[in-house]
Amino acid sequence: MLREWSDIYSIGIADIDAQHQGFFAAAHRLYDDILEREGKNAVEEAMTFMRNYAEEHFQTEVAFMRKHEYPGLKEHLILHAGFFRKLDELENDLMMFGPSQALADRALDITQDWLIDHIADEDMLYSLHVKAKGVSDLSAV
Numbered sequence: 001m002l003r004e005w006s007d008i009y010s011i012g013i014a015d016i017d018a019q020h021q022g023f024f025a026a027a028h029r030l031y032d033d034i035l036e037r038e039g040k041n042a043v044e045e046a047m048t049f050m051r052n053y054a055e056e057h058f059q060t061e062v063a064f065m066r067k068h069e070y071p072g073l074k075e076h077l078i079l080h081a082g083f084f085r086k087l088d089e090l091e092n093d094l095m096m097f098g099p100s101q102a103l104a105d106r107a108l109d110i111t112q113d114w115l116i117d118h119i120a121d122e123d124m125l126y127s128l129h130v131k132a133k134g135v136s137d138l139s140a141v
């Protein structure tokens with residue numbers, strides 16, 4: 001199910017929240033392009049956009065965690081790598097079987113739904129960490 005961005009997904013760090021919003025948009029674009037079966041090129045472009053967006057976003061997060069000496073960084077990196085593995089599997093299946101409702105649903109599951117859980121379970125932890133340290137400058141970009 002497509003979900004609109006909501007403040008309940010906010011971790012209270014404006015730069016990161018804005019990127020999470022963009023992540024939602026990239027996930028929705030991927031879902032729509034797979035569903036509309038606009039052809040290989042549109043799907044490939046949406047997939048590349050999603051991958052690049054995620055890479056850039058994760059880099060922002062990692063730099064932020066490093067800057068604030070977040071102790072859970074190593075575990076967090078493993079979760080980001082897992083995201084790309086799922087994306088690779090999806091891309092392989094899209095190339096092999098072509099777009100379908102099932103693959104569009106899976107795309108949404110591993111991007112939008114993954115992000116929602118990841119925000120609540122993991123990103124919130126580094127947010128709490130910096131806030132507990134009393135960091136006043138919460139800029140991340």
Ligand SMILES: [Fe+2]
Pocket residue numbers: 061076080118122123
């Ligand atoms: Fe993250």
